[in-house]
Amino acid sequence: xxxxxxxxxxxxxxxxxxxxxxxxxxxxxxxxxxxxxxxxxxxxxxxxxxxxxxxxxxxxxxxxxxxxxxxxxxxxxxxxxxxxxxxxxxxxxxxxxxxxxxxxxxxxxxxxxxxxxxxxxxxxxx
Amino acid sequence: xxxxxxxxxxxxxxxxxxxxxxxxxxxxxxxxxxxxxxxxxxxxxxxxxxxxxxxxxxxxxxxxxxxxxxxxxxxxxxxxxxxxxxxxxxxxxxxxxxxxxxxxxxxxxx
Numbered sequence: 261x262x263x264x265x266x267x268x269x270x271x272x273x274x275x276x277x278x279x280x281x282x283x284x285x286x287x288x289x290x291x292x293x294x295x296x297x298x299x300x301x302x303x304x305x306x307x308x309x310x311x312x313x314x315x316x317x318x319x320x321x322x323x324x325x326x327x328x329x330x331x332x333x334x335x336x337x338x339x340x341x342x343x344x345x346x347x348x349x350x351x352x353x354x355x356x357x358x359x360x361x362x363x364x365x366x367x368x369x370x371x372x373x374x375x376x377x378x379x380x381x382x383x384x385x386x
Numbered sequence: 387x388x389x390x391x392x393x394x395x396x397x398x399x400x401x402x403x404x405x406x407x408x409x410x411x412x413x414x415x416x417x418x419x420x421x422x423x424x425x426x427x428x429x430x431x432x433x434x435x436x437x438x439x440x441x442x443x444x445x446x447x448x449x450x451x452x453x454x455x456x457x458x459x460x461x462x463x464x465x466x467x468x469x470x471x472x473x474x475x476x477x478x479x480x481x482x483x484x485x486x487x488x489x490x491x492x493x494x495x496x
Binding site for chain 1: 388417418419421423425429430431432433436437442472474476477478480482483484485486487488489490
């Protein structure tokens with residue numbers, strides 16, 4: 261059974277840091293992209309970052325670029341999100357998701373997220 | 387405000403059909419595939435449609451997707467009270483090199 265399980269959320273002060281983890285099981289970890297998506301309270305889904313299958317490329321939303329860093333540990337089937345310089349607007353539930361598809365040579369993308377974790381709550385407040 | 391535009395809300399009676407639109411541009415929907423997600427409060431998002439019109443295993447055929455030009459549409463027929471949720475379209479934006487979600491549409495089954 262495919263599963264992704266997030267952890268590491270909690271309360272952080274503005275300007276502080278948190279490290280989220282996501283452990284994957286039930287599939288070949290390096291054969292799929294892995295991704296972070298968040299939802300602020302009362303808001304919609306917002307894509308945060310993605311790392312491609314075979315780990316060739318990492319992409320970030322402009323809202324987190326330069327502050328968040330995504331990494332993986334294939335031996336542990338794990339994905340991480342190091343979040344620095346946290347802001348109040350980073351508050352929300354962070355979901356880890358397995359991705360399918362990718363970006364073809366002609367630039368056409370068919371990226372979608374087929375398995376999601378239950379999320380971990382991040383609160384940035386003084 | 388998202389680059390992908392969805393109506394804030396739609397509603398219909400049980401058993402009826404509803405459609406949710408998602409409007410974008412040539413840099414996103416026009417040249418990439420669209421996926422759709424259902425989000426129920428307190429639950430993880432669920433993939434409903436991928437590659438414009440394909441359903442993952444376990445998604446009933448009363449749920450369908452389509453794309454034309456720079457717009458995509460999700461259709462749900464035979465509405466049930468359990469379909470009440472927020473629905474999001476998503477696609478890659480080639481110009482921005484980011485994945486974008488629509489702003490979401492709240493479906494109410496009257």
